[in-house]
Amino acid sequence: MDLDTVRTFVAAADAGQFQEAAADLAVTQQAVSKRVAALERSLGVRLFARTPRGVELTIDGQAFLPHARELLRVAERAIGSVRADRRPLRVDVIASRGAASGLLRAFHRAHPDIELAVVMLFDIDTAVAAIRSGTIDASFRAVAVPGRPLPEDIASxxxxxxxLQLLTGPAHALAGARSVTVDRLAGHRIWMPGIVAGTEWAAYYEDLVAAFGLTIEATGPNFGSDALLDTIADTPALATFMGGRSRLVWPDGHGLRRIPVTDPMPVYPHSLLWHRDNPHPALAALRAHLAATAEGHDAAGTWRPAWVRPH
Known part of the structure; x- marks a missing residue:
């Protein structure tokens, strides 16, 4: 059913005159007559009866009018769901407890009027494809992974x-340290079952291992952060890395320790990715907020892989 004919029918019903409906729709009276006639042919009924003062609805027209209004409302909602200025800003934060989620929460606190849709995609290839297709507006990622440069239409x-911090249980050999140098971690077993080959975080930790001779084990199934914390708390031989901005909660009895890593301090770089032609007005607000709250990069005494983009 042609929505223009439905919209014309509603306008004529409200006005009671084809001439006034034509003025409201910015078309000719002849166009109104043709649209109404086309709708009547499509439905197989008469919708209007002529009167000396204009037109009035027939019984069929009266029955059709509320449904016509609902059709227009549904169409408006459908259009609004994909218009950049009417739909939520869709942002990928990878995981709910990580630094990217914290950054987006801070943006929401600063701009509570901006509606957000938060998603969690797995790897950078999936995120880039979603940005290019318009499924999401932005993603927090580490870029650019060796061998996988960003497409030209993706900005970052x-x-x-x-x-990074070292997380240990209370019986670990380093549990009492106020900080630990990277070199001192050589020989200690660092367990990270969440590392998956081909991801940007796998590339990051591969370079970290190569740079400092560390031992990172990714063996065993990944049952999530709660199971990881349970194992680290109960196993003196194991430690793990975690981001300093990760928000984790564990039972008091675990006695876990978060220990800063220094000399140099490994840092995980987070970048915001978006499509260069994305018109969503809230995307500009997010970028401005992040620029205003951003901390310095590549500070003295820090380490990050050589492939990370400087800006």
Missing amino acids: VRVIDEP
Whole structure:
């Protein structure tokens, strides 16, 4: 059913005159007559009866009018769901407890009037494809992974360097340290079952291992952060890395320790990615917020892989 004919029918019903409906729709009276006639042919009924003062609805027209209004409302909602100025800003934060989620929460607190839709995609290839297709508006990622440069239509900006911390149980040999140098971690077993080959975080930790001779084990199934914390708390031989801005909660009895890593301090670089032609007005607000709250990058005494974009 042609929505223009439905819209014309509603306008004529409200006005009671084809001439006034034509003025409201900015078309000719002849165009109104043709649209109404086309709708009547499509429905197989008469919708209007002529009167000396204009037109009035027939019984069929009266029955059709509320449904016609609902058709127009549904159409308006459908259009609004994909218009950039009417739909939520869709942002990928990878995981709910990570630094990117914290950055987006801070943006929401600063701009509570901007509606957000938060998604969690797995790897950078999936995120880039979603940005290019318009499924999402932006994604927080580490870029650019070796061998996988960003497409020309994808822009990025570095928004935060997140320091790594060592997480140990209370019986670990390093549990009492106030900080630990990277070199001192050589020989200790660091367990990270969440590392998946081909991801940007796998590329990051591969370079970290190569640079400092560390031992990172990714064996065993990944049952999530709660299971990881349970194992680290109960196993003195194991430790793990976590981002300094990760928000984790564990039972009091675990006695876990978060220990800063220094000399140099490994930092995980988070960048915001978006499509260069994305018109969503809230995307500009997010970028401005991140630029205003961003901390310095590549500070003295820090380490990050050589492939990370400087800006």
